[in-house]
Amino acid sequence: MRVITGKAKGKRLKAPKGLSTRPTTDRVKESLFNIIGLIPEDSLVLDLFSGSGNVGIEFLSRGALECYFIDNDFNSIKIIKENLENTKFISQANVFKNSVGSAIKVLGKKSKKFHYIFMDPPYEKNLVVPSLESICDEDLLVNDGIVIIEHESKTELPDKIKNITTFDTRRYGDTTITFYKHEEEMK
Numbered sequence: 001m002r003v004i005t006g007k008a009k010g011k012r013l014k015a016p017k018g019l020s021t022r023p024t025t026d027r028v029k030e031s032l033f034n035i036i037g038l039i040p041e042d043s044l045v046l047d048l049f050s051g052s053g054n055v056g057i058e059f060l061s062r063g064a065l066e067c068y069f070i071d072n073d074f075n076s077i078k079i080i081k082e083n084l085e086n087t088k089f090i091s092q093a094n095v096f097k098n099s100v101g102s103a104i105k106v107l108g109k110k111s112k113k114f115h116y117i118f119m120d121p122p123y124e125k126n127l128v129v130p131s132l133e134s135i136c137d138e139d140l141l142v143n144d145g146i147v148i149i150e151h152e153s154k155t156e157l158p159d160k161i162k163n164i165t166t167f168d169t170r171r172y173g174d175t176t177i178t179f180y181k182h183e184e185e186m187k
Helices: 026-036 054-061 074-087 100-109 128-137
Strands: 044-048 066-071 093-097 114-119 141-152 164-172 175-182
Touching: 026 054, 026 141, 026 164, 026 175, 044 054, 044 100, 054 066, 054 074, 054 114, 066 074, 066 100, 074 093, 100 128, 114 128, 128 141, 128 164
Parallel strands: 044 066, 044 114, 066 093, 114 141
Antiparallel strands: 141 175, 164 175
16 A cells, blocks of 8 residues: 555555455545546545545645544554654644544534545445434535545445535445535536
C-alpha cells in the first residue's frame, strides 16, 4: 500500500495487523480519485472508519487542507499516526479514537463541514445507511461536497438518503464505490 500521487507520492503506508481492516487497494483508490478529479487546496476531508488512514492521506497528498481521521480501534489509531508522521502530514490531521456515530455528533455540534467524506465501514455490519443519515442530520457536508462509500458489491445502497443522492457507482470485483451529493447539486 502506497501513496499514489502528490506531495507524498510513493511513500509506503502501514496497515493494522489482523483481519479487522481491509485497506483500500491502490486500484480502487486511483479510480476514486480519477472520478472526483482535482482536490481544491481549501478542502476539508473526513475519513470515517479510517483503518490505516490510506484514503485520507491520499487526499492530503493531493492538496487537501486538512483531514479528520475517525476509528474506534486503538491499533488503527496508532498506525494512522505513524503513517501521518511518515508522510509528514501530521500537522494537517486530526485523529480521533471514537465510534463513528459519536464522532459525527461531536463534529455536528462543532459546526464542522466537509468537502469530502469517505467511509469504508466493516462489511456486513449495516453501518452505511445509519452513518449517512447522521451525516445529513448533523449537516456535515458542504453544498457541493461529495460522500464516498466503499462497500461490498453485494450490498445495495439506496439512491437517496435524506437530502443526498447517488451520482455514480463503480464496481471492482467484490468492492463497490458509491458517490453521493446533495440533491440540489444534481439539478
